[in-house]
Amino acid sequence: MADTANGEPPASTMELFNRIAAQGEFVRALKAKKASKDEVDAAVELLLSLKASYKTAVGEDYKADCPPGNPAPGGDCGPDATEPEEDFVDPWTVQTSSAKGIDYDKLIVRFGSSKINKELIDRIERATGQRPHRFLRRGIFFSHRLDMNQVLDAYENKKPFYLYTGRGPSSEAMHVGHLIPFIFTKWLQDVFNVPLVIQMTDDEKYLWKDLTLDQAYGYAVENAKDIIACGFDIKKTFIFSDLDYMGMSSGFYRNVVKIQKHVTFNQAKGIFGFTDSDCIGKISFPAIQAAPSFSNSFPQIFKDRADIQCLIPCAIDQDPYFRMTRDVAPRIGYPKPALLHSTFFPALQGAQTKMSASDPNSSIFLTDSAKEIKTKVNKYAFSGGRDTIEEHRQLGGNCDVDVSFMYLTFFLEDDDRLEQIKQDYTSGAMLTGELKKVLIEVLQPLIAEHQARRQEITDEIVKEFMTPRKLTFDFQ
Amino acid sequence: MADTANGEPPASTMELFNRIAAQGEFVRALKAKKASKDEVDAAVELLLSLKASYKTAVGEDYKADCPPGNPAPGGDCGPDATEPEEDFVDPWTVQTSSAKGIDYDKLIVRFGSSKINKELIDRIERATGQRPHRFLRRGIFFSHRLDMNQVLDAYENKKPFYLYTGRGPSSEAMHVGHLIPFIFTKWLQDVFNVPLVIQMTDDEKYLWKDLTLDQAYGYAVENAKDIIACGFDIKKTFIFSDLDYMGMSSGFYRNVVKIQKHVTFNQAKGIFGFTDSDCIGKISFPAIQAAPSFSNSFPQIFKDRADIQCLIPCAIDQDPYFRMTRDVAPRIGYPKPALLHSTFFPALQGAQTKMSASDPNSSIFLTDSAKEIKTKVNKYAFSGGRDTIEEHRQLGGNCDVDVSFMYLTFFLEDDDRLEQIKQDYTSGAMLTGELKKVLIEVLQPLIAEHQARRQEITDEIVKEFMTPRKLTFDFQ
Numbered sequence: 001m002a003d004t005a006n007g008e009p010p011a012s013t014m015e016l017f018n019r020i021a022a023q024g025e026f027v028r029a030l031k032a033k034k035a036s037k038d039e040v041d042a043a044v045e046l047l048l049s050l051k052a053s054y055k056t057a058v059g060e061d062y063k064a065d066c067p068p069g070n071p072a073p074g075g076d077c078g079p080d081a082t083e084p085e086e087d088f089v090d091p092w093t094v095q096t097s098s099a100k101g102i103d104y105d106k107l108i109v110r111f112g113s114s115k116i117n118k119e120l121i122d123r124i125e126r127a128t129g130q131r132p133h134r135f136l137r138r139g140i141f142f143s144h145r146l147d148m149n150q151v152l153d154a155y156e157n158k159k160p161f162y163l164y165t166g167r168g169p170s171s172e173a174m175h176v177g178h179l180i181p182f183i184f185t186k187w188l189q190d191v192f193n194v195p196l197v198i199q200m201t202d203d204e205k206y207l208w209k210d211l212t213l214d215q216a217y218g219y220a221v222e223n224a225k226d227i228i229a230c231g232f233d234i235k236k237t238f239i240f241s242d243l244d245y246m247g248m249s250s251g252f253y254r255n256v257v258k259i260q261k262h263v264t265f266n267q268a269k270g271i272f273g274f275t276d277s278d279c280i281g282k283i284s285f286p287a288i289q290a291a292p293s294f295s296n297s298f299p300q301i302f303k304d305r306a307d308i309q310c311l312i313p314c315a316i317d318q319d320p321y322f323r324m325t326r327d328v329a330p331r332i333g334y335p336k337p338a339l340l341h342s343t344f345f346p347a348l349q350g351a352q353t354k355m356s357a358s359d360p361n362s363s364i365f366l367t368d369s370a371k372e373i374k375t376k377v378n379k380y381a382f383s384g385g386r387d388t389i390e391e392h393r394q395l396g397g398n399c400d401v402d403v404s405f406m407y408l409t410f411f412l413e414d415d416d417r418l419e420q421i422k423q424d425y426t427s428g429a430m431l432t433g434e435l436k437k438v439l440i441e442v443l444q445p446l447i448a449e450h451q452a453r454r455q456e457i458t459d460e461i462v463k464e465f466m467t468p469r470k471l472t473f474d475f476q
Numbered sequence: 477m478a479d480t481a482n483g484e485p486p487a488s489t490m491e492l493f494n495r496i497a498a499q500g501e502f503v504r505a506l507k508a509k510k511a512s513k514d515e516v517d518a519a520v521e522l523l524l525s526l527k528a529s530y531k532t533a534v535g536e537d538y539k540a541d542c543p544p545g546n547p548a549p550g551g552d553c554g555p556d557a558t559e560p561e562e563d564f565v566d567p568w569t570v571q572t573s574s575a576k577g578i579d580y581d582k583l584i585v586r587f588g589s590s591k592i593n594k595e596l597i598d599r600i601e602r603a604t605g606q607r608p609h610r611f612l613r614r615g616i617f618f619s620h621r622l623d624m625n626q627v628l629d630a631y632e633n634k635k636p637f638y639l640y641t642g643r644g645p646s647s648e649a650m651h652v653g654h655l656i657p658f659i660f661t662k663w664l665q666d667v668f669n670v671p672l673v674i675q676m677t678d679d680e681k682y683l684w685k686d687l688t689l690d691q692a693y694g695y696a697v698e699n700a701k702d703i704i705a706c707g708f709d710i711k712k713t714f715i716f717s718d719l720d721y722m723g724m725s726s727g728f729y730r731n732v733v734k735i736q737k738h739v740t741f742n743q744a745k746g747i748f749g750f751t752d753s754d755c756i757g758k759i760s761f762p763a764i765q766a767a768p769s770f771s772n773s774f775p776q777i778f779k780d781r782a783d784i785q786c787l788i789p790c791a792i793d794q795d796p797y798f799r800m801t802r803d804v805a806p807r808i809g810y811p812k813p814a815l816l817h818s819t820f821f822p823a824l825q826g827a828q829t830k831m832s833a834s835d836p837n838s839s840i841f842l843t844d845s846a847k848e849i850k851t852k853v854n855k856y857a858f859s860g861g862r863d864t865i866e867e868h869r870q871l872g873g874n875c876d877v878d879v880s881f882m883y884l885t886f887f888l889e890d891d892d893r894l895e896q897i898k899q900d901y902t903s904g905a906m907l908t909g910e911l912k913k914v915l916i917e918v919l920q921p922l923i924a925e926h927q928a929r930r931q932e933i934t935d936e937i938v939k940e941f942m943t944p945r946k947l948t949f950d951f952q
Contacts, residue, residue, distance in 0.1 A: 021509045022502065029501030033494055042752070203733050213730055246722060246729040253722040253729075254689055257679050260757030265741065268756055277515070280744050281736030284760035 016054045019275065020062050023047045042266045049270055056086040057095065089317050090273065092208075094344055099382070099401035101351030104142055104316075104343055111319055113143045113341060120148060127152045128191040135184045135342065138409050143316060143341035145326065151311050151338045155192065160473075161309040162302075163188055164292045164337070166199035167227065169219035170209055174226050175355060175363035176443070177345025179450075180410065182230045184342065185313050189236060195301055195471045196237045198227060199292050203242040207281040217243050224462050226366055229454040232465075235472040238301060239465045242288055248468050251299045252291055259287035262328045271320050289318075290325035293337035300468040309335055316341035346406050350382035364407075366451070370444045377404060377436050377443070384425075385432035396428035397435070404432075404439040411442050492530045495751065496538050499523045518742045525746050532562040533571065565793050566749065568684075570820055575858070575877035577827030580618055580792075580819055587795055589619045589817060596624060603628045604667040611660045611818065614885050619792060619817035621802065627787050627814045631668065636949075637785040638778075639664055640768045640813070642675035643703065645695035646685055650702045651839035652923070653821030653831060656886065658706045660818065661789050665712060671777055671947045672713045674703060675768050679718040683757040693719050700938050702842055705930040708941075711948040714777060715941045718764055724944050727775045728767055735763035738804045747796050765794075766801035769813035776944040785811055792817035822882050826858035842927070846920045853880065853916050854909075860901075861908035872904035873911070880908075880915040887918050 027043045054062045087102045088095040096102045108115055116139070121132050135141045151161050165185045167178065189196050200220035206213050220241040227239065246252055265283060268274055274283050291297045295308035302308055312322060319341060326336040347355040347362045355363040361380050364373055384402030386392035399405040399422050412418050421438060424430035503519045530538045563578045564571040572578045584591055592615070597608050611617045627637050641661045643654065665672050676696035682689050696717040703715065722728055741759060744750055750759050767773045771784035778784055788798060795817060802812040823831040823838045831839040837856050840849055860878030862868035875881040875898050888894050897914060900906035 018509055018511060022505050022511070025505030026498065026502055029498045029505075033497045035494060035498070039753070203729075206733060207737050213734065243730055243733070244726070247726045248723065250720070250723045253679075254719055257682060257719070257757055258689065260760065261683050261755050263756050264753050265750075265756055265759055266752045269752065274741075276742045276745065277518070277740050279737050280739050280741055280760045280763065281733055283741055284736070284756045287756065 013054070013058050016050060016057060017062065020047065020050045020054060023050055042270075046266070046270050050273070053088065053090075053273065056088040059086060059097070091317050091320055094317055096352050099350050099352055101346055101406075102344060104139075107316060108143050111143075111316070111323075113145050113316075113319065113339070116142055116144050116148075116340070120144070123149070123152055127155055130191040133184060133187045134413055134415070135180070135187075135410075137415065139343070140180070140410060141184055141313065141340050141342045143339075145319075145322070145339040145341075146336070148311070148338055148340065151309055154309055159309070160194070161192075161311055161338075162194055162295065163192075163196040164199070164310050164312050165196070165314055166201060166289070166292075167223055168201045168205050169216060169223045170205045170211075171357045172219055172222045173357040173365055173367070174223060175345075175357075175365045176407075176411075176447070177355060177363060178226075179230060179366075180342055180345055181313055181315060182227055182232075184340075186230050186232055188311070188313060189233060193473060194236070195473050196232065197292055197298060197301075198224075198232075198237065198239040199289070200224060200239065200241045201289060203246075203281075203288060204285055206243075207279065207285060213243060217241055221462060221466075224466065225454055225457045226450075228457050228461065228465055229450055231453070234461070234465060237465060238298065238468065238471060239462075240468070241466065244466070245468065246288075249297065249299065251304075252297045255291040255294050255297045256287045258332045259290050259325070259328050260284055262331050263287065263324060267324070271324050286321055286324055289321045290328065293322065293325045293329070294334045298468075301471050306334055310337040311340065312337050313340045314342070315344060317344070345410065346403055348376060348380040348382065348403055350401065350403060351406070364443055364447065366447065366454070368447060370448065373443050373447060374440050377440050378433075381407070381436060381439070383432045383436075385435075386428075389431065392431060393428045397425045397430075397432065399425055402432075402435070404436050407439055408435075408442065411446060412438075489530070489534050492526060492533060493538065496523065496526045496530060499526055518740075518746075522742065522746045526749075529564070529566075529749065532564045535562060535573075567793050567796055570793055572828050575826050575828055577822055577882075578820060580615075583792060584619050587619075587792070587799075589621050589792075589795065589815070592618055592620050592624075592816070596620070599625070599628055603631055606667040609660060609663045610889055610891070611656070611663075611886075613891065615819070616656070616886060617660055617789065617816050617818045619815075621795075621798070621815040621817075622812070624787075624814055624816065627785055630785055635785070636670070637668075637787055638670050638771065639668075639672040640675070640786050640788050641672075641790055642677060642765070642768075643699055644677045644681050645692060645699045646681045646687075647833045648695055648698045649833040649841055649843070650699060651821075651831060651833075651841045652883075652887075652919070653839060654702075655706060655842075655926075656818055656821055657789055657791060658703055658708075660816075662706050662708055664787070664789060665709065669949060670712070671949050672708065673768055673774060673777070674700075674708075674713065674715040675765070676700060676715065676717045677765060679722075679757075679764060680761055682719075683755065683761060689719065693717055697938060697942075700942065701930055701933045702926075704933050704937065704941055705926055707929070710937070710941060713941060714774065714944065714947060715938075716944070717942065720942070721944065722764075725773065725775065728773045731767040731770050731773045732763045734808045735766050735801070735804050736760055738807050739763065739800060743800070747800050762797055762800055765797045766804065769798065769801045769805070770810045774944075777947050782810055786813040787816065788813050789816045790818070791820060793820070821886065822879055824852060824856040824858065824879055826877065826879060827882070840919055840923065842923065842930070844923060846924065849919050849923060850916050853912050853919070857883070857912060857915070859908045859912075861911075862904075865907065868907060869904045873901045873906075873908065875901055878908075878911070880911050883915050884911075884918065887922060888914075 023046060027047055030040050030043055051062045087107065089102065089107060116136065121136050124136065125132050154161060163185055165181050185196060200223065202216040202220040205211055206216040224239050268283055268286060272286065293310045293312065294306060295302040295310065296304055296306040322337060322339050329336040347353045349362060361376060364376060382403040384398035384405065386395055386397065405425065408418060408421065421430060421435065425435055499522060503523055506516050506519055527538045563583065565578065565583060592612065597612050600612065601608050630637060639661055641657050661672060676699065678692040678696040681687055682692040700715050744759055744762060748762065769786045769788065770782060771778040771786065772780055772782040798813060798815050805812040823829045825838065837852060840852060858879040860874035860876065860881065862871055862873065881901065884894060884897065897906060897911065901911055
């Protein structure tokens with residue numbers, strides 16, 4: 001998985017600008033030589049998608065003679081430049097100019113997914129007999145793709161499904177934001193009692209980053225410890241490094257090749273923005289992230305059954321991979337995976353800034369001490385409070401942009417208390433220092449307990465999780 | 477391996493024409509927007525390579541307003557069109573208009589390889605203490621790449637090397653031409669006493685052809701029987717299906733990813749002529765044919781040693797894969813594989829026609845009966861003889877275009893007898909019927925013995941050849 005949350009640099013807007021210019025010429029050339037409709041359509045589709053990306057990244061329409069960040073003196077690149085910027089989301093870049101973070105309602109429309117509404121949450125509660133996880137109650141997992149209802153139908157009819165999520169191991173350092181999909185996936189595993197596969201895309205990180213194979217693989221194993229520390233059931237969970245598992249499975253590569261036969265470079269370009277200068281490993285990688293969506297990629301778990309429904313909880317920036325997967329699935333005779341999308345975890349400095357493994361102050365890391373947590377929250381967590389106590393008491397704080405409050409929505413279990421805090425902070429009854437103190441008191445034991453659990457994870461335990469084997473669960 | 481010998485359709489010249497037109501526009505667009513030198517260079521390089529392919533395919537220079545096969549009435553596309561056509565060779569298409577077959581001297585210049593000269597053949601004789609194989613004596617293996625001498629240096633210093641060859645299993649039907657690389661490879665294995673790996677590219681055939689995975693894999697296993705019947709030593713030979721071995725090896729996929737990181741789509745396009753409409757599986761496949769060139773793709777044989785020299789005997793149409801491999805090797809810290817190239821085996825109807833698995837009369841198949849062989853040779857083998865016996869006696873026949881004579885150069889071991897036949901046929905002393913009789917008498921026992929040996933190949937033997945395991949050989 002590409003983990004945007006870890007702070008990839010944004011695609012240069014100048015690069016986008018140049019790509020659009022070249023693609024425009026290419027479309028004109030195709031038309032001039034009366035190329036086939038399919039060829040022209042594919043080229044135009046890419047051109048439009050590049051222009052859309054440009055607009056979301058730069059905040060204004062592409063204009064041929066007006067490169068980004070370089071407005072013509074005469075103001076030719078004029079009026080649009082003052083419009084508010086739109087969000088940009090793909091597997092490598094998440095960008096917004098709003099302190100409130102990404103506008104997820106707009107993103108749902110753009111991605112064509114569905115909102116997780118109260119009705120669906122109620123249904124999950126009925127099906128599992130469990131209170132929905134706070135991530136569902138609070139809209140942190142906010143979007144799904146056809147069809148979570150189908151998964152629940154099947155579940156209620158005692159038909160099996162399995163969970164699939166993953167991580168791109170780009171460094172040893174993981175922060176609390178990285179845990180979101182895993183915390184939620186563990187809950188899903190517990191309440192549905194289903195098997196789970198977790199893909200560590202060390203091959204992807206090797207392809208995209210300046211890493212050796214050994215480094216990427218080493219990060220995969222280290223990160224697996226933090227994932228295991230989330231409490232997954234060893235009897236129901238298989239964690240795998242792509243570099244290892246590709247050479248251990250009779251089913252994985254066969255599915256990779258099947259998918260690769262059914263995606264053209266044009267399609268991959270349209271979905272992921274690849275260029276001709278990208279290496280062929282990047283271009284074919286999406287099939288490797290897609291393959292675990294099909295149950296016969298895991299013969300040791302599912303034997304030769306290809307029909308077991310897959311449910312993928314992930315951050316919404318991973319959606320392009322699974323849009324592609326869902327497009328290919330029926331053409332190779334497999335069921336489409338269902339998806340549950342989460343929002344992004346904000347950086348301490350605010351939802352419009354980036355978390356970065358190389359900037360320890362941009363987030364709370366899983367290795368931080370109690371003291372470091374206290375210092376970071378007090379010093380760096382962007383505040384929605386007022387400039388003076390008097391003003392704050394009078395006008396109240398703004399929870400929509402306050403990072404400490406945002407973090408509490410992720411980690412404070414008690415709904416009533418969270419609501420009380422929101423009211424008190426908004427009214428001015430609670431001061432920023434008091435709000436931060438609550439967060440510190442939530443984070444310190446959370447991280448300490450994680451560290452204690454991680455301490456217990458021996459190499460043997462990791463090895464067992466990462467060994468292809470049967471899993472224990474009830475299947476019809 | 478793509479087996480051109482099996483008769484792939486040629487890339488349409490109109491398609492080439494359109495690609496050049498679009499690429500030309502693309503280069504102009506890049507220059508107009510002042511793209512980086514690297515970008516422009518890459519685009520120009522592809523343009524030139526497309527034009528070169530066009531020229532070899534169409535036989536005349538590309539002219540913007542003059543599509544192939546459609547000369548303008550005014551004769552604008554004029555004079556060049558009357559020039560003799562040049563040969564075209566890539567992994568999917570081998571095309572010549574000459575009854576003598578491809579002009580291999582020109583091909584060596586165009587591919588930039590070296591001719592196997594008498595000095596090198598003498599050296600092989602000295603190093604092995606064995607008489608050089610008739611394929612070497614007669615220029616059937618005619619070209620090499622740096623550096624067969626290096627391999628011999630190493631061998632004489634008791635440094636190890638290994639052999640790698642392969643087959644693309646596109647159908648069950650194999651003809652005698654398919655045996656050429658295997659007959660020669662067996663000889664190399666015998667005289668050098670080295671390990672051998674044989675790749676069955678069932679994944680490639682699945683990607684390129686209208687086959688299911690199971691069909692492609694089934695052909696790989698069936699074809700393996702014919703290969704084993706060539707007499708390979710089970711203690712020194714590992715045959716593998718890509719579909720199987722990718723999921724059985726801790727080394728293979730790691731090398732595939734390493735190679736894929738070091739080849740851009742631009743480069744793959746330049747070498748293999750891929751387009752944006754090709755599936756991402758085709759685009760990344762060359763890395764899979766490249767990976768067996770590196771010894772640590774086979775940890776069960778070579779442990780973790782990455783430095784063991786590889787020698788690849790193959791038909792020269794496979795050279796593009798290994799040009800790419802040799803380019804990548806030093807950048808990932810591996811030795812470049814050495815290559816020995818063979819000429820193509822001609823169809824019965826003449827060197828300028830195509831053999832096809834779907835046309836049983838285009839070649840001698842390994843399943844043909846003695847009677848079928850006799851009928852085919854008599855009826856279809858293109859003759860260099862004269863129209864009447866009188867004319868033939870007076871003017872003599874032409875061995876350069878006579879397919880029966882060509883086949884004898886491949887299969888008649890006795891040099892003196894071959895020379896005598898050449899003299900007699902050229903002088904007119906030998907008639908076409910007599911020449912064909914010699915060929916029939918050579919082919920009938922050759923095929924019968926092959927069939928007898930193949931009969932002995934049980935499923936267990938195939939399974940053992942295809943099981944990753946240690947091989948027995950002398951290594952320092």
